[in-house]
Amino acid sequence: DTGVSQNPRHKITKRGQNVTFRCDPISEHNRLYWYRQTLGQGPEFLTYFQNEAQLEKSRLLSDRFSAERPKGSFSTLEIQRTEQGDSAMYLCASSLDRGRDGYTFGSGTRLTVV
Amino acid sequence: GDSVTQMEGPVTLSEEAFLTINCTYTATGYPSLFWYVQYPGEGLQLLLKATKADDKGSNKGFEATYRKETTSFHLEKGSVQVSDSAVYFCALSGGGSNYKLTFGKGTLLTVNP
Numbered sequence: 001d002t003g004v005s006q007n008p009r010h011k012i013t014k015r016g017q018n019v020t021f022r023c024d025p026i027s028e029h030n031r032l033y034w035y036r037q038t039l040g041q042g043p044e045f046l047t048y049f050q051n052e053a054q055l056e057k058s059r060l061l062s063d064r065f066s067a068e069r070p071k072g073s074f075s076t077l078e079i080q081r082t083e084q085g086d087s088a089m090y091l092c093a094s095s096l097d098r099g100r101d102g103y104t105f106g107s108g109t110r111l112t113v114v
Numbered sequence: 115g116d117s118v119t120q121m122e123g124p125v126t127l128s129e130e131a132f133l134t135i136n137c138t139y140t141a142t143g144y145p146s147l148f149w150y151v152q153y154p155g156e157g158l159q160l161l162l163k164a165t166k167a168d169d170k171g172s173n174k175g176f177e178a179t180y181r182k183e184t185t186s187f188h189l190e191k192g193s194v195q196v197s198d199s200a201v202y203f204c205a206l207s208g209g210g211s212n213y214k215l216t217f218g219k220g221t222l223l224t225v226n227p
Contacts, residue, residue: 006157033214042118042203042217043158056214091157093215098208101165102148103215107157 004106006092012112013082020078021109025094032075033103034067035091036060043091049075082113116141120204120218127194127225135189135221137178137204145208147171147180147187148215152201161189161202194225 005024013019025032031050035043046065047057051072061067064082069075079086089110093103121136139147146165150158162171167182176191187204204218 004157035215040219042205042219043215045214045216048214093158101146102160102163103207104160105150105158 004092004094004104006090006106006109008109009107010110010112012114015084015113016081018078018080019082019111020076021090021092021111023075023077023092023106025074025092026104027073029094029096029104030072031095031097032069033093033095034075034077035093037089037091037108038087046077079111082111084113087111087113116145116206116216118204118206118216118218120202120221122219122221123201124222124224127223129196129225129227130193131225133189133191133194133198133223135202135204135223137187137189137218139185139187139204139206141185141206141208141216143208145206147178148205148207149176149178149187149189150203150205150217152203152220154200158203194223196225196227199223199225 007022033048034046037043049069064080067077089108091108093105095103117140119138148163149161151161152158162173164171164180170179178187178189201220201222203220205215207215
């Protein structure tokens with residue numbers, strides 16, 4: 001297992017376009033999390049899944065954002081009608097159960113909206 | 115809700131200097147505490163953790179002790195190296211947060227030779 005994998009590493013898109021990111025967690029981890037990190041800030045929680053069920057969504061996740069985790073394996077995060085304020089690093093993490101021993105993060109997808 | 119406050123950066127040190135980065139937290143219940151490190155252009159790596167009061171987490175010469183009475187988890191290293199230059203994040207999970215991680219804003223450390 002090579003850890004948590006995120007694709008693409010970088011994405012530049014024009015305002016108004018839709019983008020989709022993918023996260024492949026560690027195979028035995030049942031929880032998967034999405035975070036957003038802007039320059040000079042700590043990561044902010046967006047949403048998490050336990051297996052295929054999306055259990056919590058942050059208020060940061062507007063109607064333009066949607067996340068899925070079909071079959072409890074990989075996850076996708078889609079942003080529709082992107083805005084310049086969506087420019088950020090999108091981080092995925094996974095954990096076994098409640099993650100009291102820590103989460104494993106991917107390298108992130110850096111989104112730039114021009 | 116849960117929150118983490120860590121000292122503002124940037125912190126600039128000379129090689130072999132002593133490092134302290136302060137971190138305090140607010141949480142209900144008994145959270146787990148973590149320090150994550152982020153090198154330029156990379157994701158977050160778990161540096162160390164502590165899951166209960168008085169536990170000491172340690173890794174790569176870094177240490178932090180879970181102090182429930184002062185709600186603190188300060189990061190220390192006796193002798194920093196240039197390769198330690200990175201952003202350090204204090205975080206907690208558990209407590210009232212349903213085990214999602216809550217992060218501080220991060221502290222940029224630069225170590226000069």
